[in-house]
Amino acid sequence: MPDQENKVGRYALALIFIGALGRLLLLVLWPHSSFAPSIDASYSVAAKDFLRLNFHAWGDRVPAYPLLIALCGLNLRALWVAQAVLGIASSLMIFDMAVRRTRHRLFSLFVGVACSLIPEVLEYEVGVATEALTGFLLVASLWLISRWGDAEEDMVRYPLALGSVVALAGLTRPLMICLVPVYFCFLVPLWPPAKMLERETLKKALFYALPVVVLIFGWCGFNFFNCGYFSPTTRAGQQLMDQVDPYVSLAPDRFGALRDAWIESRRQATGAADLINREVYLGALPEMERRTGKTEIQVNHDLASLALYLEIHHPLLCLRRVEQGWMQFWGQPDPKEVEWPEGGKVGPVEFVATAAKFLVREFKAAFLVLAFLSSLCVPLRLKVFTRLDYLIFAVAVWVSVFAAFTEFGENRRFGVPFYMLLVYTVLTQVWLWIAAASKKDSIE
Helix, strand or coil, rough: HHHHHHHHHHHHHHHHHHHHHHHHHHHEEEHCCCCCEEEEEHHHHHHHHHCCCCCHHHHHHHHHHHHHHHCCCCCHHHHHHHHHHHHHHHHHHHHHHHHHHHHHHHHHHHHHHHHHHHHHHHHHHCCEEEEEHHHHHHHHHHHHHHHHHHCCCCCCCHHHHHHHHHHHHHHHHHHHHHHHHHHHHHHHHCCCCHHHHHHHHHHHHHHHHHHHHHHHHHHHHHHHHHHHCCCCCCHHHHHHHHHHHHHHHCCCHHHHHHHHHHHHHHHCCCCCCCHHHHHHHHHHHHHHHHHCCCCHHHHHHHHHHHHHHHHHHHHHHHHHHHHHHHHCCCCCCCCHCCCCHHHHHCCHHHHHHHHHHHHHHHHHHHHHHHHHHHHHHHHHCCCCCCCHHHHHCCCCCCHHHHHHCCCCCCCHHHHHHHHHHHHHHHHHHHHHHHHHHHHHHHHH
């Protein structure tokens, strides 16, 4: 056993070396490519406010990622190093999961390297965006389950750690709060009902819920005392308006001031496709504040009411928009990917990135096929997939649906934190099927 652990350790060191080398190579080649890192200045502003102990506008962003920026001293190079470390740590957890699933170290190293060097993931590690931290927390939550999911004797540390990681994911990106009930249903058996009243089940439920309640509800309570609204973020109105933007003219007159200002700003917007929603909101906000006499936070609250009214009273239009957002999440090419390069020349970085994005889209399609097959295996009681596989399918599909109903415009980004899990699931499942077929042939 110690010899086997040493061999696994050597593969892990090789994965760390390859991951670090790939990121250093990217840093060297980046200035010679046309790619620009994604930088959201609002996170840096929130980090500066934290360092100045100014919490007046902190409801604008959830706290986890601004705290990471603050810990890096507002230094973008230090932030990149921190996010690179998170990416390499995520690949190590993927490697460990693959070893436990396939019992093949070399193949698991290949899976870890493939996940570690996904170009779109590396792009967000360089920038100021939540993808790296969110992806790390998602992988960590599933790694915890793969390592201690069957440890019935540990009823405290495992659910407490899982609840903490899931809560931090929600405080990194509010969309991930929708995962809280998914993990709870996986952790706590809901059938038969009598089992829910057992002491062990109640203990797991309590220690899972404790960090979720303290962290998420504590943050919502902070926002309530800070700005008057019990919610994770004050941006919900802006995000929901992006969802109902095509049919906002159908809003009734009681929303007239908001509706008219939004439509007028929409006419004047001339930005890129991925920036135009933000431009419409910023253009309409001053007029909304003037007409209503309210602050930005109060206007956002009213915009959320307007958007929810339209979604409820125009469900077919809502579903059409949801379909578009869901397709974006699962790999619809963005406008930059369908543009031809000037002069027909493509640099090596652009070529590798384009090829990798194509492969990732194929992995997404394969993942959806596997998710569909898994749904057929449940009623037929076929033991093709493990409980962890089912959880990964449920988490990714549920988040994609929830994102499609609540936001529009950056849904492609919301899928980036899942890339490692998608690649891991498809590669390991294909490997297991090939190994099973080979074993069957050898027996015959």
